[in-house]
Amino acid sequence: MPNAAAPAEAFDAAAEFDRQVRTLVDLGYAGLSGRTPEDFRAALAPLRDQAVAAVAEGRAAPDTAAGRIPFVLVLTRAVAPVEETMPRTTLHGGRLPGFVDRSFEPGSLERFVAVKEAAEPAPDAYLLLDTERGEEFCGAVPREAMEVIAGRDRTLLTIEEGIALVTHFPQVLVKNKCFSLGGSRCGDRRVPAIWISKKAPKLGWCWEGNPHTWLGMASAGARRAAA
Template identity: 60%
Template sequence: MTDFDAGTEFDRQVRTLVDLAYPALAGMTEAAFRGLLEPLREPVLARATAMEPPAEGRVPFLIVVTRALVPLAEAVPLTRLAGRSKPGVIERFYAPGELERFVPLQELALPDGAAYVVFDVERGEEFCGAVPLNALMTVAERNRTPLTIEEGLALVGQYPEALAKNKCFSLAGSRSGDRRVPALWISKGAPKLGWCWEGNPHTWLGMASAGARGQ
């Protein structure tokens, strides 16, 4: 197995967020932003011995910056596809102000605070072609939980290659109280945040999930 250093990866993810201008969008200095994220190093290192290196469609952990720091409308354009330069876009099906009503499910019990870590992340391409509701049942049976919108943006932000043709993914950890399920897919050479119905399968859309979260 390839060597993997969790501390080095943590530093890389912080640097990526800084390079993407997250501090400025959060109204913070770079030093203050780095200081906010630094306590997250401890829970990452506590799990380091059990982590496997990133692989196609799966990563050991992600630093998640929530909308409390950077609004979704500003975070989506920070995403890119691997080797591409076009910024991510929001599907026009979201009416003005509607996206913010898609919030994390209470049962996920997300860590408090404006940033946290999500562990053992899978984009879930095995669920391509499955009905989202059925995929969610399988995810739950495995003691895993669906990713939120912010967690999905973190995945593509840190690992652009995770969003690939016919390997896009739903983010069912964020809902608005109806049958719509947010999802990230590819449109015109860029990531697009849209939604699909919970009962409608798509051959190119899986179900992203996580093993745990921490702060």
């Protein structure tokens, strides 16, 4: 009788959380937060158990090809300003730093804040759960895509969360599968988005009524703070 196929290796959520913390330390986030690397790790440690619990609830291992990630460690802009974090992103295998597009006029980036439905559950750091890149919405009108996502009881990603996603999983940002970040708005028709420009990640924006074949709409299942 042939041997039964070996079960797939279990996803080690604790190791993945540690990897994400290590990524932030290596990119200088401890200094951005005004902490030493040791204090920075200690401040994030309470979220480790939440990451393990999230995976125990049935969330699958990361599938970067499909743009689906079980959890992403997010730092708020109070801890790490967008102007400092976006240049710390790169494309997978790339070296050029990400950047904020000049279409954000001076002072405008600060006005793009989380909508009520995408409110941060903690003032400094939290986990974003069940993240999807949302390429099914490539070519869709952003406003209509946001309505569909709301109907699924999912939440739109904010600018900070989009940057965190690319920081920890640069593989998800690929040609023709970039994404809008409808969770951050400033009261007008602009919707932030991250796409590829000049061989690097770029934070820009598009009009809520204008579809783009290469821009989907990123979403998540929930946000979770430390217990």
